[in-house]
Amino acid sequence: MFNALSRQPDDALLALIGLYKQDPRADKVDLGVGVYRDEEGRTPVFRAVKAAERILLDGQDSKAYIGLEGDTVYLDRLWTLVGGEAGARVASAGVQTPGGSGALRLAADLALRGGATRIWVGMPSWPNHAGIFAAAGLEVATYPFFDTATQTVLFDRMIEALDGAEPGDVALLHGSCHNPTGAPLSLDQWATVAATLEKRGVLPLIDLAYQGFGRGLDEDAAGLRHVIASVPEALVAVSSSKSFGLYRERTGAIFAVAAAAGAADLARSNLMALARTSYSMPPDHGAAVVRTILGDAALTRDWTDELNVMRARIEGLRRAMAAGLRGAWPALDAVERQEGMFSLLPLTEAEVLRLRSEHAIYMPTSGRVNIAGLKTAEAEAVMAKIAALR
Ligand SMILES: Cc1ncc(COP(=O)(O)O)c(C=O)c1O
Incomplete structure (x- = not known):
């Protein structure tokens, strides 16, 4: 039965993660995967989640x-x-x-x-x-x-x-x-x-x-x-x-x-x-x-505070991105007014692949970028490389 099955294409985004991992260049940048990243490139466990988990560990009395x-x-x-x-x-x-x-x-x-x-x-x-x-x-x-x-x-x-x-x-x-x-x-x-x-x-x-x-x-x-x-x-x-x-x-x-x-x-x-x-x-x-x-009011406040920090980081990166790209693409001024982790850059597949091979900047061929994948210190240099495509 199984031999008669046809192979399914790998999930494009998961395949991109694999390519990124294998890239030995130290200055590589992952704008592909759709999870929040902090300045150190980590996807942190919220402080409030850790605190709630400690409460659950002590108090949970059944796994029914x-x-x-x-x-x-x-x-x-x-x-x-x-x-x-x-x-x-x-x-x-x-x-x-x-x-x-x-x-x-x-x-x-x-x-x-x-x-x-x-x-x-x-x-x-x-x-x-x-x-x-x-x-x-x-x-x-x-x-x-x-x-x-x-x-x-x-x-x-x-x-x-x-x-x-x-x-x-x-x-x-x-x-x-x-x-x-x-x-x-x-x-x-x-x-x-x-x-x-x-x-x-x-x-x-x-x-x-x-x-x-x-x-x-x-x-x-x-x-x-x-x-x-x-x-x-x-x-x-x-x-x-x-x-x-x-x-x-x-x-x-x-x-x-x-x-x-x-x-x-x-x-x-x-x-x-x-x-x-x-x-x-x-x-x-x-x-x-x-x-x-x-x-819990205190945990809710702490969770909200941490979420606000994440949002502020994304907003800051959006401003940096718009500043770095609007010269090459006036339309990308809009990146600053867009919201959340993603924007869709008007890049051709060839341009996306060039960024990958020449500059170790990873994004799916659609041009969708996860802005939270950027570090503030590197944003300007990354944008300069993208802007230089035009
Ligand atoms: C638009 C959108 N909807 C829903 C989901 C589902 O998320 P999950 O199943 O991980 O909760 C995602 C995850 O990337 C998403 O981007």
Whole structure:
């Protein structure tokens, strides 16, 4: 049986990590992998996470299953963080998932059960979006989102495409810190998106994977809060991987927002049934850490402080990047106004490969850069090498 299988292409980003590791040059720079890095190039464990883990180590008295729904206290506290006052005003149901990826998959499975056949994904997007939705069995349709050469959101074309969606379709939106472009929507634009989806009877699926990395915890959720306050139903897929630095703990949640509690309960019951026949129950540790941090004012303050430092570092690097690149590419002035870890540089594949071979600067051939991969001291020199391509 196995001999008859065809080989699958390696994940391009994981392959890039391998190439970077093998490069012996001391001044190599990794702008590829999508995790936060500090000035020393490390992906640190948050102080508050360490503190919460110590509390859990001492206090945990069982490793019994936590149930299909997951940790309900985690879900309540996370929903407060994500939904704020808007979240408290709507009927909602949450299920803990293995990471944001697990949440996206359950969202797709639920939409299919609810009769959806198609999901609209803005282009470009995180490549795994289309992969997850197609694997679940949804048809993936695309809408234009971003023009790389001019670094602008193609808002009119996005709305035009979503206006052509059919009732019962699903539309994916990035909550904040768009991956790969970093391009934000204004609140007015969010309102137009929400009105368009409501008018067409399209279910919004909002992917919130970087809350706190863009403008701030509340600011990064403002668009989605507007959506859930103005449409009858929505799905929100949350990843705690970046915001709490819990990548490998596989911590996330899917929230269904409904017009009434009965509908939210039905969504929860189906999400739990779908989880049961997939991974069954979620892992506990990461959710227990988040629950502990969000349940303790001092830990929450310390976590927020550390997140603010990370965001400030990214903002500083964005300013340095725009300053170093706008001479060669005036459009890249926009990098400073973009948010989160990623921007999409208008480089050709040949230019990306030249940076790799001549200067040991690593990024995927799409030109997506993880800005947090830069060290402040080296930013100017790296930008000079990129600018010299033109
Ligand atoms: C846009 C986006 N959504 C969701 C995820 C899922 O993250 P995880 O499954 O690691 O929580 C990622 C991870 O890179 C992402 O970039």
